[in-house]
Amino acid sequence: MTDLTNPAIDRDPSAREKLGHDVFARGVTPAGVLRPTSIEALSAGIRAAAKQGLAIVPRGGGMSYTGGYVADRDDALVIDMAGMNRILAINQTDMTVTVEAGCTWSALYEALHPQGLRTPLWGTLSGIKAAIGGGASQNGTFWGARNGTIADSVLSYRVVLADGAVMDTGKSFFRGFGPDLTGLFGGDCGALAVKAHVTLPLIREAEAFAYGSFAFDTPADYCAAMSEIARCGLAMESFGFDPFLQAQRMRRDSLAADAKSLVTMMKAQGGFWRAIKEGAKVVTAGRSFLDEAKFSIHCLAEARTRAAADEDMRRIAAIVAANNGREVENTIPKVLRANPFPPVNSMVGPDGGRWLPVHGIVPHSRALQTIEALVALFEANEAEMERLAIGAGYMFLTVGATGFLIEPCFYWPDELWGLHTESVESAHLAKLNRYPPNPEARALVERLRKGVIDVISALDGVHFQIGRTYPLEQRSDPRAWRLLKALKAELDPQGLMNPGVLGL
Ligand SMILES: Cc1cc2nc3c(=O)[nH]c(=O)nc-3n(C[C@H](O)[C@H](O)[C@H](O)COP(=O)(O)OP(=O)(O)OC[C@H]3O[C@@H](n4cnc5c(N)ncnc54)[C@H](O)[C@@H]3O)c2cc1C
Structure with missing residues (x-):
């Protein structure tokens, strides 16, 4: 009992x-x-x-x-x-920072940015709410994506095991010390232990930034350019949208807010007049500049000097031109960098209703094939999706030099739950439609998500955020899976740590 x-x-x-x-x-x-x-x-x-x-x-x-x-x-x-959200130590001599696992990315940024410091991977777009321990536990990426993933960049964890015992996975200043026990706990979704403290390396913030946005007519040109930019390591972040998602983004965000956050950033990066000019440019460009574009790439380059940042962006533009892309107004990357952790209003659809992303990471050689297979999946379900007013668009992001992340997102009319109404800004929520429960549409979204996962599996792609959704066992070498099960049994003999997650 x-x-x-x-x-x-x-x-x-x-x-x-x-x-x-x-x-x-x-x-x-x-x-x-x-x-x-x-x-x-x-x-x-x-x-x-x-x-x-x-x-x-x-x-x-x-x-x-x-x-x-x-x-x-x-x-x-x-x-x-x-409640475990403190920053425990910023050590500028050893270049490490230790936080309690409930600390948000946004809080860490606020503490480090004024000191000209950051971590190599410095957060997810949900970072105003998402915690560093949550990110490390299910893995993910966005800010600093050229450096890889959140779990890649952790130095060590202090974890609490299933019997309450406290264990350090390694030393706090260097990860490479025998077999990588820190790595075992990254992406475990809490199946192995609860992370209490996380230690990350510090790096110095860049001093100069350059921004570029580009449009493409075909997925083939798009993928070729995006992959080459990643292979050359020219952008710290390189992400993009298909036309559907582009339109959703444009509908959601307010132009005035864009201009305001941009002015704040430009002021911080030096130059009042430059700030005013850039803010005015956003308002003039409006959100129509990408209407005609089929696929967009947004790149942020950073360096120690302006000349170096501009040179990286010039090389990016040359790759774009060689792949039949064209340069467009670079509002999106500027606005996003100006406010890296915006309110999580994109947790719901732009007119109310629901949102669900699903993703896979594939090698560059399979990016185009994956997109084509996903397009075929959606085309096969087009009539039903249209009947139930389910929209789907794609987000793309390169991770390190080797990963091409493809993230279809679904939108559909459906009721909001407590987490949505609590997390979305109340002023934004007040403007949205509210829908009754829509189990039929939700069931199709679940089937489509499964279809996307099957497509990614067939192409041997991988996933972050395994949770209780992505099939890890079926995709693992049987010996590797047995090893993981044995590790789970050793650390959690009663099977009490987040049972069922990762399929364990
Ligand atoms: C608007 C929006 C934008 C997003 N943008 C991005 C993005 O840019 N990039 C990206 O990768 N993802 C993104 N996400 C997805 C998600 O926010 C991130 O993956 C984020 O890292 C989750 O962190 P969290 O703290 O909210 O974790 P939670 O959702 O609370 O938990 C995630 C998993 O980790 C486990 N866990 C949490 N804390 C611990 C702990 N201390 N010890 C052990 N296990 C733990 C939980 O049991 C669960 O399995 C976004 C989501 C939203 C809603």
Whole structure:
């Protein structure tokens, strides 16, 4: 019989109900919520929960949509890491920073940026809410994507194991020391332990930036250019959209807000008049400049000197020209860099309704083939998608020199849940339509998501955010899978750590 009498556990039904779903998946309402504010409280809470046989489900910012923190049994204790959000040490001598795992990317940026510092991978676009521990646990990328993924850039973790014991996965200043135990915990979605502290390397912020936006008519030219820019390592971030997603972005964001954040950034990067001029340019260019474009790439180059940043952008433009692309107004990358962690309003559709991304990372040699297979999938379902008003568009991003990330996003009219209404800005929410529950459309979106995953699997692509959604076992070498199961059994013999996640 489960005992939940620990006074530190919140059993309030509405608090628990809120944690029964993520951005897309709905699971079982957990039995309780623990909100530790220190590693000692986290360790004591896990030890007590393990004695009671409770499942332990860690939650960071709650910004995921693959069922990673959505329990499938009712005796689960959600560990809400939001209260462990301190920056513990910024060490400018050793160039490391240690944070509690619930610290958001945005809070870390606010602390490091004034000191001219950042981490190599410095956050996801959800970073105003998403936590560093959540990002490391399901892996991901965006800001600093040329440097790879979040899990790649961690130096070490201090974790709490299923029996409450505390363990360091390595040394805090250097990751390479024998077999890579830190790497084992990256992307584990909380199946192996709860991350309490995360240590990341620091690097100096760049001093000069250059921005470029480019348009292409065909996916073949688009992929060729995007891949070559990544292979040459010319952009710190290189991302893009297809026309559908481009249109959704344009509809969502307000032009005035664009101009304002841009002025703030330009002021920070020096020059009041340049700031005013750039702000005015955004307003004049409006959001029509990409209307005719079929596919867009947005690049941000950074360097120590203006000449070096401009030279990288000149080389990017040459790659674009060699692949039949054309330069367009570079508003999007400028605006995004000016406000790197915007409110998470894109968690819902631009007119209300729902949003669900699904993604795969493929090698450059298979990017075009993947896009063509996805287009065929959507064409085969076109009539049903149209009947149920389901829209689909693509986001693209290169990761390091080797990864081409393709992310179809679905939009459809459907009810919003508590997480959506709490996370989206209230002024934005007030402007949106509200829809009744739409289980028929949601079911088709689930089938389409499965179809996308099958396409990516057939092309041997990989995924972040495995959660309870992407099939890891079927895609792993059987020996590697047995090793992972053995590791899980060693670390969590009772199978209490986020059971079911990763398929474990
Ligand atoms: C608007 C929006 C924009 C987004 N942009 C991006 C983007 O640019 N790039 C990207 O990669 N993703 C993006 N995402 C997806 C998601 O926000 C990120 O993947 C993010 O890293 C999730 O972090 P989180 O703290 O919210 O994790 P959560 O959703 O809380 O948890 C994710 C997983 O990690 C586990 N977990 C959480 N904390 C811990 C811990 N301390 N120890 C062990 N396990 C833990 C959970 O159990 C769960 O399995 C976006 C999502 C939204 C809604």
